[in-house]
Amino acid sequence: MTTAQEHGGDVRLTGISKTYGSFTAVHPLDLTVPQGSFFALLGASGCGKTTTLRMIAGLEEPSSGTVRLGEQDVTALPPYKRPVNTVFQSYALFPHLDIFENVAFGLRRRGIKSVKKQVGEMLDLVQLGEQARKKPHQLSGGQQQRVAVARALINHPKVLLLDEPLGALDLKLRRQMQLELKRIQTEVGITFVHVTHDQEEAMTMADTVAVMNGGRVEQQGAPADLYENPGTTFVANFLGTSNFIEAEVAEVSGEDVFLKAGGGKLTLPKARCTASVSAGGTVLVGVRPEKISLTHADDAGAIPDGRNRITGRIADSSFIGVSTQYVVDSPVCDAFEVYAQNIERDTRLAPGAEVVLHWNPAHTFGLDADQDVEAGVEKVEEDA
Ligand SMILES: Nc1ncnc2c1ncn2[C@@H]1O[C@H](COP(=O)(O)OP(=O)(O)OP(=O)(O)O)[C@@H](O)[C@H]1O
Numbered sequence: 001m002t003t004a005q006e007h008g009g010d011v012r013l014t015g016i017s018k019t020y021g022s023f024t025a026v027h028p029l030d031l032t033v034p035q036g037s038f039f040a041l042l043g044a045s046g047c048g049k050t051t052t053l054r055m056i057a058g059l060e061e062p063s064s065g066t067v068r069l070g071e072q073d074v075t076a077l078p079p080y081k082r083p084v085n086t087v088f089q090s091y092a093l094f095p096h097l098d099i100f101e102n103v104a105f106g107l108r109r110r111g112i113k114s115v116k117k118q119v120g121e122m123l124d125l126v127q128l129g130e131q132a133r134k135k136p137h138q139l140s141g142g143q144q145q146r147v148a149v150a151r152a153l154i155n156h157p158k159v160l161l162l163d164e165p166l167g168a169l170d171l172k173l174r175r176q177m178q179l180e181l182k183r184i185q186t187e188v189g190i191t192f193v194h195v196t197h198d199q200e201e202a203m204t205m206a207d208t209v210a211v212m213n214g215g216r217v218e219q220q221g222a223p224a225d226l227y228e229n230p231g232t233t234f235v236a237n238f239l240g241t242s243n244f245i246e247a248e249v250a251e252v253s254g255e256d257v258f259l260k261a262g263g264g265k266l267t268l269p270k271a272r273c274t275a276s277v278s279a280g281g282t283v284l285v286g287v288r289p290e291k292i293s294l295t296h297a298d299d300a301g302a303i304p305d306g307r308n309r310i311t312g313r314i315a316d317s318s319f320i321g322v323s324t325q326y327v328v329d330s331p332v333c334d335a336f337e338v339y340a341q342n343i344e345r346d347t348r349l350a351p352g353a354e355v356v357l358h359w360n361p362a363h364t365f366g367l368d369a370d371q372d373v374e375a376g377v378e379k380v381e382e383d384a
Pocket residue numbers: 020023024025043044045046047048049050051052197
């Protein structure tokens with residue numbers, strides 16, 4: 001039997017939305033974050049992540065819907081009455097107080113006198129025991145960020161909300177802090193809802209990722225599941241790189257969908273196709289760059305039967321150490337991306353070479369063809 005206590009850190013949003021005048025920042029959405037999980041809200045700037053987080057915190061009043069924490073409906077409660085704490089991008093530590101007093105702040109405010117043991121434990125948790133008497137400006141960005149986490153956790157919230165808390169850190173420190181935050185979450189076991197626009201960050205840290213787009217959750221799931229089985233072109237492009245081929249359905253038979261594209265044939269497992277398919281229709285076939293092998297056209301005979309294959313010509317190749325990234329022009333997709341691990345490099349695979357791209361049909365996914373292939377692709381700003 002489960003008790004209310006065990007569900008105390010569940011977050012349940014039901015039909016929650018936010019409009020500003022005629023603009024809808026968050027469309028009615030339902031989300032459940034289980035107690036003790038690490039949940040990431042991922043999406044591009046302006047998609048409604050902060051607004052959603054602020055509605056959980058009580059800092060923003062929803063236009064519709066309810067917020068439940070555990071068994072309790074907190075929709076009408078002010079922020080300070082919710083068992084929730086927030087860590088923002090700007091940690092806003094008190095500059096005149098030392099680290100110890102910054103962390104002790106929440107306890108002192110509640111009139112608790114003997115704070116030493118609790119503050120000591122918190123500082124140990126974030127590995128800053130040695131820094132207790134320093135002022136914030138004497139710490140690095142990552143250390144300040146950990147103080148902010150300790151300061152929030154000392155209030156024993158049931159849920160910790162984090163809004164781009166690593167945004168101010170450089171890339172290397174960010175990576176380090178991602179692992180650190182994950183360790184802290186595992187250790188304290190409370191629910192974390194983490195907002196980020198960085199897909200790698202979301203995938204590294206979270207048990208569940210919800211991908212937001214234009215005020216809606218487009219898809220949610222475990223990182224590997226989202227990556228391998230994107231339901232839309234937006235999710236496929238936002239979480240890494242995808243290649244798309246528009247293909248015609250030749251036949252649906254048994255477990256497979258057989259397709260025609262540019263004179264060639266492709267196979268797609270029916271279980272990996274989210275579009276409704278019937279002979280004569282079209283489907284968008286997706287495949288991730290690291291799933292594809294490149295073989296020089298002269299050796300095409302050695303490619304095992306049963307693999308999906310496309311012919312093309314290498315347009316560009318970039319050696320980046322662990323892998324080489326190729327761009328291949330083919331009749332079915334210009335700028336096909338292929339990532340090859342640098343194990344035994346075939347020096348013939350250079351720009352201009354005729355090649356065959358081939359992959360296991362099991363790594364193919366199928367999407368509704370009625371979508372923008374470019375949705376969610378990171379736009380590179382161009383100078384006018
Ligand atoms: N007080 C407000 N009044 C009017 N529009 C607002 C207000 N707050 C937010 N918005 C709009 O709502 C949308 C969602 O904003 P939100 O801050 O939730 O985005 P976000 O996903 O957190 O973006 P970012 O990654 O840039 O922080 C934006 O288009 C924003 O301009």
